[in-house]
Amino acid sequence: MTVVLEAEGLTKRFPGRQAAAVDGVDLRLEEGRVLALLGANGAGKTTTLRMLTTLTRPTGGSARVAGADIRTSGSAVRRRIGVVGQYAALDEVLSGRANLVLFGRLLGLAPAAARQRAAELLVQFDLVEAAGRPVGQYSGGMRRRIDLAVALINRPRVLFVDEPTTGLDPVARRSLWDAVRELVDKGTAVVLTTQYLEEADALADDVVFLRDGSVALAGSIDELRLLAGPPRIETRPPSLEDLYLTLYGPTTAEENR
Amino acid sequence: MTRAITQSIVLAGRTFGHWRAQPVPFLVNLLFPTLVLLMMGGLLGGAIAGDLPTYFWYAVPGVLAVAMLFGLEGTMLAITTDAKNAITDRLRSLPISGAAVPAGRCLADMAASLLALATTCTAGLLMGWRPGSWTGLVEAALVLLAFRFALLWLGLFAGLRATSPEVVVAVQILVWPISMLSSVFVDPATMPRWLGAVAEWNPLSAAANAVRELTGSPTFTSTTWAGQHAVMLSLVTSGVVTAVFAPLAVRAYRNLDA
Numbered sequence A: 001m002t003v004v005l006e007a008e009g010l011t012k013r014f015p016g017r018q019a020a021a022v023d024g025v026d027l028r029l030e031e032g033r034v035l036a037l038l039g040a041n042g043a044g045k046t047t048t049l050r051m052l053t054t055l056t057r058p059t060g061g062s063a064r065v066a067g068a069d070i071r072t073s074g075s076a077v078r079r080r081i082g083v084v085g086q087y088a089a090l091d092e093v094l095s096g097r098a099n100l101v102l103f104g105r106l107l108g109l110a111p112a113a114a115r116q117r118a119a120e121l122l123v124q125f126d127l128v129e130a131a132g133r134p135v136g137q138y139s140g141g142m143r144r145r146i147d148l149a150v151a152l153i154n155r156p157r158v159l160f161v162d163e164p165t166t167g168l169d170p171v172a173r174r175s176l177w178d179a180v181r182e183l184v185d186k187g188t189a190v191v192l193t194t195q196y197l198e199e200a201d202a203l204a205d206d207v208v209f210l211r212d213g214s215v216a217l218a219g220s221i222d223e224l225r226l227l228a229g230p231p232r233i234e235t236r237p238p239s240l241e242d243l244y245l246t247l248y249g250p251t252t253a254e255e256n257r
Numbered sequence B: 001m002t003r004a005i006t007q008s009i010v011l012a013g014r015t016f017g018h019w020r021a022q023p024v025p026f027l028v029n030l031l032f033p034t035l036v037l038l039m040m041g042g043l044l045g046g047a048i049a050g051d052l053p054t055y056f057w058y059a060v061p062g063v064l065a066v067a068m069l070f071g072l073e074g075t076m077l078a079i080t081t082d083a084k085n086a087i088t089d090r091l092r093s094l095p096i097s098g099a100a101v102p103a104g105r106c107l108a109d110m111a112a113s114l115l116a117l118a119t120t121c122t123a124g125l126l127m128g129w130r131p132g133s134w135t136g137l138v139e140a141a142l143v144l145l146a147f148r149f150a151l152l153w154l155g156l157f158a159g160l161r162a163t164s165p166e167v168v169v170a171v172q173i174l175v176w177p178i179s180m181l182s183s184v185f186v187d188p189a190t191m192p193r194w195l196g197a198v199a200e201w202n203p204l205s206a207a208a209n210a211v212r213e214l215t216g217s218p219t220f221t222s223t224t225w226a227g228q229h230a231v232m233l234s235l236v237t238s239g240v241v242t243a244v245f246a247p248l249a250v251r252a253y254r255n256l257d258a
């Protein structure tokens, strides 16, 4: 299997801060797998992702993403990745379709090709009906989907998603999980961060627990399951969530396991 | 290179898309200098100059300069809003030229200011203002656009350094005392002496006086060096501001990854 991401001793110290935000993190990810970075608020998940996506310069360590060095070959990295930030990064005034065409054009697609790709992604993410409305009027789940669609315009080899489902209702959450699974089936490697064990349990092949910027525990999901016993569901009792999904959702929790 | 140019045009097109999607704020911005002209001229002009035609003759070049100054907050608002909506980060995560983002902003904002200039000029002509010659008017427009270009870099730098769009409100407020403390609306000779001196050296006065000189509109009889060399002073000021803030803005943009 091809290794698409490899980080060694990745470190970030912000000026004027005593403790490092990310402190010597090692990571490794193969094609077609999902790596979940787990950790509480402030654990360093976003900063790690921002370094890997060339948005923030590391102060120590090194990393290769999709075969390119994040320090010396930033633009090569950017050509091969897709990034979905913690907060939807979209033009709120423009429609969903216009956003897709805009970023498609920026990625080098000709006008007709950009419109074509936008149409494909709108279908794929079930946004055809809302395509003409300003993104500012979208619901949280739709926003997340259009954000993900924009990140996929150039068919990235590695997709980075920061807290994909924070603030989403269970139905929207499951539809996003399905979208991620579909990508992974097609061979895309995914790095996501989450505060939810449940999410890591549903999506991840590999898990890294961050605490205060350092790796507290890392391994494949199967190894960690053995260590940890059954996963805890933190926020909602399962029975209520199942009820919710039968009430509002097209699928039940069981089908998604 | 051609890719960077295409990317800049696509990014400028994004702003034009905003105008189409939200025509009301666009039109309000476009017509605001005209409103200022009508307000200052129609309400205060008689008191300041004795009669309205004389005052419009004086005020139109001033308001044209103020229209350029209004562009500053437009640039800052665009930059800070993009940062807040994480668009800045998304653009930085794309394989596009680092120059495309500022260049796209530049194209869009210069186009907006050119439109504001044309609209305000038209309003001035309707009020009875007549430039001495068309070449003079074109030269005046070039001086004003050079001033706007300098403000663009100042706005880019300040917008990148600002922590939130709220900072722009401060600029929107400060624009007013800055306009008042200049030769835009009244002759600095009528001000207390030291304030008058400040007003004469205000870059906004240089731009306004340059337009008055180039279009043959009444120039107050200034005895100061600043008042008598307005065109050169305005061009030099714009050049210096651009030379200082363009590299600072580029550096601020590069340092977003710190």
Ligand SMILES: Nc1ncnc2c1ncn2[C@@H]1O[C@H](COP(=O)(O)OP(=O)(O)O)[C@@H](O)[C@H]1O
Residues within 6 Å of the ligand: A014, A017, A021, A039, A040, A041, A042, A043, A044, A045, A046, A047, A048
């Ligand atoms: N731009 C910054 N400047 C200074 N400190 C920062 C900056 N960004 C993040 N931090 C700090 O780095 C630590 C890790 O933050 P972050 O990576 O956002 O954590 P997480 O995404 O896991 O919640 C936190 O203590 C945070 O306050």
Ligand SMILES: [Mg+2]
Residues within 6 Å of the ligand: A045, A046, A047, A086, A162
């Ligand atoms: Mg975070």
